[in-house]
Amino acid sequence: MADGSLYAWWCCALGWALALVAADGFLVDITYVESAVAKGAVCLDGSAPAYHLARGSGSGENSWLVHFEGGGWCNNVTTCLQRKRTRLGSSKEMATQIAFSGILSDTPDDNPDFYNWNKVKVRYCDGSSFTGDVEEVDPATKLHYRGARIWQAVMDDLLAKGMDKAENALISGCSAGGLTSILHCDRFHDLLPPAARVKCLSDAGFFINEKDVAGVGYIAAFFNDVVTTHGSAKNLPPSCTSTLPPGTCFFPQNEVKQIQTPLFILNAAYDSWQVIIRGVP
Numbered sequence: 001m002a003d004g005s006l007y008a009w010w011c012c013a014l015g016w017a018l019a020l021v022a023a024d025g026f027l028v029d030i031t032y033v034e035s036a037v038a039k040g041a042v043c044l045d046g047s048a049p050a051y052h053l054a055r056g057s058g059s060g061e062n063s064w065l066v067h068f069e070g071g072g073w074c075n076n077v078t079t080c081l082q083r084k085r086t087r088l089g090s091s092k093e094m095a096t097q098i099a100f101s102g103i104l105s106d107t108p109d110d111n112p113d114f115y116n117w118n119k120v121k122v123r124y125c126d127g128s129s130f131t132g133d134v135e136e137v138d139p140a141t142k143l144h145y146r147g148a149r150i151w152q153a154v155m156d157d158l159l160a161k162g163m164d165k166a167e168n169a170l171i172s173g174c175s176a177g178g179l180t181s182i183l184h185c186d187r188f189h190d191l192l193p194p195a196a197r198v199k200c201l202s203d204a205g206f207f208i209n210e211k212d213v214a215g216v217g218y219i220a221a222f223f224n225d226v227v228t229t230h231g232s233a234k235n236l237p238p239s240c241t242s243t244l245p246p247g248t249c250f251f252p253q254n255e256v257k258q259i260q261t262p263l264f265i266l267n268a269a270y271d272s273w274q275v276i277i278r279g280v281p
């Protein structure tokens with residue numbers, strides 16, 4: 001349950017439901033960011049990071065929607081080794097095409113606001129909501145904890161493909177990807193032209209720091225392990241890490257008040273993953 005797969009299933013249900021009503025979406029090819037490898041910006045297994053890009057057109061030509069894939073986290077060597085062999089830890093395991101639907105749809109009736117924007121789905125293969133950066137690679141496990149480097153390498157690649165001329169830009173994401181949108185919100189804004197309108201959207205990414213039914217702070221310990229394993233502290237917003245322990249800065253409740261960029265939070269009051277992980281029968 002800790003890998004958040006059930007949650008990822010649930011939180012994207014709205015997008016999938018819309019996709020079923022409309023069409024199956026349109027298929028978009030994968031782009032491997034090969035230039036990232038030399039910078040050490042790689043997936044858990046050392047493979048190149050990846051995204052899918054559908055070019056904008058017409059009035060959407062200079063508008064960019066960058067959506068981060070979700071899929072829980074890995075918090076220690078054991079869980080990261082498990083993940084390394086899957087599409088959430090290796091671009092070698094990713095499907096080379098995925099369907100864009102919901103907020104990524106290109107159909108005006110389904111997606112009136114963003115259908116003709118440049119639309120990007122950034123694949124998730126680091127297990128840290130794109131926050132990790134550990135230089136050392138253990139020769140025994142060959143695990144790379146480099147999520148923050150991936151984030152930067154992907155952004156650099158998109159800026160070079162025209163995002164540097166963005167007039168409108170939105171980052172979004174679901175579950176662990178929704179948390180990514182929060183943790184990188186102001187940093188994303190900083191990359192774009194000063195005149196650009198920039199906003200952030202988190203879908204089911206507001207994980208709360210609450211004890212479980214047994215009175216144990218499981219999620220707090222889990223996030224603390226994620227931050228420690230991935231060396232995330234230096235990549236979390238300094239406005240939080242300057243006053244609180246880094247592990248607690250993975251919780252949006254300790255971030256959102258200081259975020260300067262407009263941030264829209266979408267979260268169910270009875271979020272099934274957050275209920276289940278606390279052991280509620």
Ligand SMILES: *[C@@H]1O[C@H](CO)[C@@H](O)[C@H](O)[C@H]1NC(C)=O
Binds near residue numbers: 002076078079
């Ligand atoms: C790794 O994390 C998982 C999930 O929290 C836990 O069950 C396991 O005991 C941990 N393993 C080690 C070696 O710490």
